[in-house]
Amino acid sequence: MDLDTVRTFVAAADARQFQEAAAELAVTQQAVSKRIAALERNLGVRLFTRTARGAELTIDGQAFLPHARELLSAAERAAASVRTGRRPLRVDVIASRVAATGLMRGFHRAHPEIELDVLMLFDIETAVAAIRSGSIDASFRAVVAPGRPLPEDIAAVRVLDEPLQLLTGPAHALAGARSVPLARLAGHRIWMPGIVPGTEWAAYYDDLVAEFGLSIEATGPNFGSDALLDTIADTPALATFMGERTRLVWPAGHDLRRIPVTDPAPVYPHSLLWHRDNPHPALAALRAHLAAAAAGRDTAGTWVPGWAIPR
Structure with missing residues (x-):
């Protein structure tokens, strides 16, 4: 059903x-007559009766009028839902507890x-x-991971360098340290079961391992952050990396330690991606x-992989 004819019908019904x-x-009277006639042919009924005073709705016209108004209202709601600035901004944040x-x-x-609208997409x-x-x-x-450049229509800007911290249980050899030089972590077992091959964070940790001789283990099933924290608290031989802004809550008895890593401080380069033509x-x-x-953020004394986009 043509919305222009419906809109013309409502205008004529209101004005009589x-x-x-x-x-x-802002059309001619002839155009109004043609649109009403087309709508009547489409519906198979007469909508108006011409009188000396103008145009009066027939009984069918009276029955159709509230539905015609609803059609126009629904069309306006549909258009407003996608009109620039009228719909929510939809942003992917990857996960709920991250920076x-x-x-x-x-x-x-x-x-x-x-x-x-905040949502979470994995890869x-x-x-x-x-x-x-x-x-x-x-x-x-x-971004961008090695060998996977962004499409030309996607723009990106680096918005946050998040320092990594070492997370240990109370019996770990480094638990009492106020900070830990990155080189000192060589030989320590760092357990990160959430690393998935092919993701940008897997590429990040691959480069970190290669450059500083670390040992990162991704073995075993990933039961989520709560299970990871339980294991780190109970296993003196294991530690893990955690972003400085990652929000974590654990039982008081775990007595976990978040220890800054320094000399250099490895930072995770968060970037914002968007379409260049998005209005x-x-x-x-x-x-x-x-x-x-x-x-004004100081990047001196930090490390990022060579493929990270520049600040």
């Missing part, structure tokens, strides 16, 4: 004059008027495909917020 409806719609989630919470506090290929299709507006990733105004606000938060 084809001439007034034509003026409201990107904290960045988005900070953005929401600074801009509570902006509606957000970078899925995230890039979602950005290109328009199903999300942006994604936080460490959503809230995307520009997010980029400006992240740029302001990152301004």
Whole structure:
């Protein structure tokens, strides 16, 4: 059913004059008559009766009018749902406890008027495909992994260098250290069962191992962060890496230690990805917020893999 004919019908029903409806719609009276006639042919009924006073709704016209109004209202809601600036900004943060989630919470506090849809996509290929299709507006990733350049229509900017910390139980050999030089971790078993081959974080830790001679084990099933914390607390021979901004809660009896790593401090290079042609105004606000938060950060004495995009 053509919405222009429905809109013309409603205007004529409200005005009770084809001439007034034509003026409201900025068309000719002849165009109004043609649209009403086309709608009547489509429905198989007469909608108006011409009278000396103008145009009166028939009983069928009266029955159709509330449905016609609902059709126009539904069309407006459908258009508004995708109109630039009217729909929520959709952003992928990978996981709920990582630094990107904290960045988005900070953005929401600074801009509570902006509606957000926060979701979590696992791998970078899925995230890039979602950005290109328009199903999300942006994604936080460490890019680009070796041999996998971003498509030309995807833009990226590095927004946060997150220092890694060593997480140990109370009986670990390094548990009492206030900080640990990176070279001192050689020979210690670092257990990270969540590393998945082919992901950008797997590429990051591969380079970290190769450059500093570390031993990172990804063996065993990944039962999630709670199981990881239980194991680290109970096993003096194991430690793990954790981002400084990763939010963790553990039982008081675990007595876990988060120890800064230094000389150099390995930092995880979080970047924001988006489509170059995305016009959503809230995307520009997010980029400006992240740029302001990152301004003036000192990167001296830190390490990132050579494939990370520059600051």
